[in-house]
Amino acid sequence: MAVPAALAGLQAEANCPVCLDYLRDPVTTECGHNFCRCCIQQSWADLEDRFPCPVCRHSCRERHLRSNTQLGRMIDVARLLHVTRSKKRRREEKHLCEKHHQVLTLFCEEDLEVLCPECTRPPDHQGHQVRPTQEAASHHRQRLSCYIRPLKKQVADVLRLVGSQERKLLELREKLQDQRQKLTSEFEQLNACSVKCLPSASVMIPGSWDGAPIRLWSLLLPLPLPTPLCSLSLSLSV
Ligand SMILES: [Zn+2]
Ligand SMILES: [Zn+2]
Numbered sequence: 122m123a124v125p126a127a128l129a130g131l132q133a134e135a136n137c138p139v140c141l142d143y144l145r146d147p148v149t150t151e152c153g154h155n156f157c158r159c160c161i162q163q164s165w166a167d168l169e170d171r172f173p174c175p176v177c178r179h180s181c182r183e184r185h186l187r188s189n190t191q192l193g194r195m196i197d198v199a200r201l202l203h204v205t206r207s208k209k210r211r212r213e214e215k216h217l218c219e220k221h222h223q224v225l226t227l228f229c230e231e232d233l234e235v236l237c238p239e240c241t242r243p244p245d246h247q248g249h250q251v252r253p254t255q256e257a258a259s260h261h262r263q264r265l266s267c268y269i270r271p272l273k274k275q276v277a278d279v280l281r282l283v284g285s286q287e288r289k290l291l292e293l294r295e296k297l298q299d300q301r302q303k304l305t306s307e308f309e310q311l312n313a314c315s316v317k318c319l320p321s322a323s324v325m326i327p328g329s330w331d332g333a334p335i336r337l338w339s340l341l342l343p344l345p346l347p348t349p350l351c352s353l354s355l356s357l358s359v
């Protein structure tokens with residue numbers, strides 16, 4: 122049996138004879154027929170001792186039937202198959218020509234348009250390069266990859282450059298931090314020394330080391346410079 126026919130048969134078997142929909146919580150009567158639990162309960166609602174099967178009229182003795190869980194799982198599978206198939210059908214329908222309702226199998230290179238064989242009848246697309254969609258797709262895919270390859274390389278190069286610039290910036294920042302620390306500690310030494318040697322000079326020193334050497338020089342010039350202070354001030358002003 123072909124697959125579509127087999128699926129149609131399976132779906133027919135998965136339907137309840139009462140509501141004609143997929144069996145919900147299926148139960149099996151003693152005559153072997155399957156129904157939704159709610160459908161059979163409804164059809165036996167007003168009965169007392171004899172419960173006829175809605176299909177074969179066999180008189181069942183039991184009103185309360187057990188769920189057929191195995192059948193229930195099969196119904197779930199059948200429902201899933203149905204959904205998948207209708208999705209596939211919808212996809213196939215999308216590939217039909219709206220004008221001629223034929224499958225779109227051709228591609229016009231001039232108009233960049235997918236066509237059905239009927240579309241190519243003169244006078245439309247006369248003298249245009251028309252070829253099968255698969256052939257056109259692989260051709261255009263190749264062309265695209267020719268554009269994409271160098272672009273990808275350019276992107277990689279730019280990313281590498283950005284990375285190296287960021288590393289350089291980081292190194293410069295670290296160097297700057299080092300220099301700042303060195304200058305600060307030199308200034309602190311200088312300040313400590315000047316407080317010891319020249320109490321009046323320390324009053325003139327600002328909180329930051331910026332500009333401090335000039336003020337120190339102007340203060341210290343008339344006085345004899347102690348040797349360590351002289352060398353420190355020189356290194357700071359360079
Ligand atoms: Zn039912
Ligand atoms: Zn029956």
Ligand SMILES: [Zn+2]
Pocket residue numbers: 218219220221222223236237238239240
């Ligand atoms: Zn067409």
Ligand SMILES: [Zn+2]
Pocket residue numbers: 229230231232245246247249
């Ligand atoms: Zn054309």
